[in-house]
Amino acid sequence: MIDAKKYLHTEILEHQAVVANLLQAVEQPFLDLLAACENTYHNGGKIVFFGNGGSAADAQHLATELTVRYSKNRKPIPALALTTDTSALTAIGNDYSFEHLFARQVEALCSKNDVVIGISTSGKSPNVLAGLKAAKDIGAVASAFTGGTGGLLGGLARPLLIVPSTTTARIQEMHITLGQILCGALELRLGLLD
Numbered sequence: 001m002i003d004a005k006k007y008l009h010t011e012i013l014e015h016q017a018v019v020a021n022l023l024q025a026v027e028q029p030f031l032d033l034l035a036a037c038e039n040t041y042h043n044g045g046k047i048v049f050f051g052n053g054g055s056a057a058d059a060q061h062l063a064t065e066l067t068v069r070y071s072k073n074r075k076p077i078p079a080l081a082l083t084t085d086t087s088a089l090t091a092i093g094n095d096y097s098f099e100h101l102f103a104r105q106v107e108a109l110c111s112k113n114d115v116v117i118g119i120s121t122s123g124k125s126p127n128v129l130a131g132l133k134a135a136k137d138i139g140a141v142a143s144a145f146t147g148g149t150g151g152l153l154g155g156l157a158r159p160l161l162i163v164p165s166t167t168t169a170r171i172q173e174m175h176i177t178l179g180q181i182l183c184g185a186l187e188l189r190l191g192l193l194d
Helices: 004-042 054-067 086-095 098-109 126-138 168-190
Strands: 047-051 079-081 115-119 141-147 160-163
Touching (some): 004 115, 004 141, 004 168, 047 054, 047 098, 047 126, 054 115, 054 168, 098 126, 126 141, 141 168, 160 168
Parallel strands (some): 047 115
């Protein structure tokens, strides 16, 4: 039987250790991503998110924070998640393959004025890698949130925010934290608050 108190303490302490190392690991790539998002807004582009599983939920969450509001009423920031169109997801998966899920949508919906953010805890998800390659091929900013060593995202995604952990739960916790900070910083940077 699990010792729930011990488990709780272990998980919280591990979370705190990752947070303690996060700032140093992601500060410059975060600032670079914020600048890219600001430029995208001013150039008429949009911010596009995608990922699998929990990362798909994060993609939807962050796109909504931008199109609706993060902290206060403001003008909308163009953003979308490539994980919400069930017809596209099932057709691409059936007619091509699951690996092409995001690449096909990037090819159809994105331009060189966009910032495309792939979210992958391992940095090895074939469909995330293919989506970012498609973004890079059209000249968009191909960025990513990941963890551990960065997986296969090094050299493909830039800016690349790597959470200093190999524990999936800790990486996911930091991804949504970083994503929400990005939304808040972008609101402030763009001066859109009413």
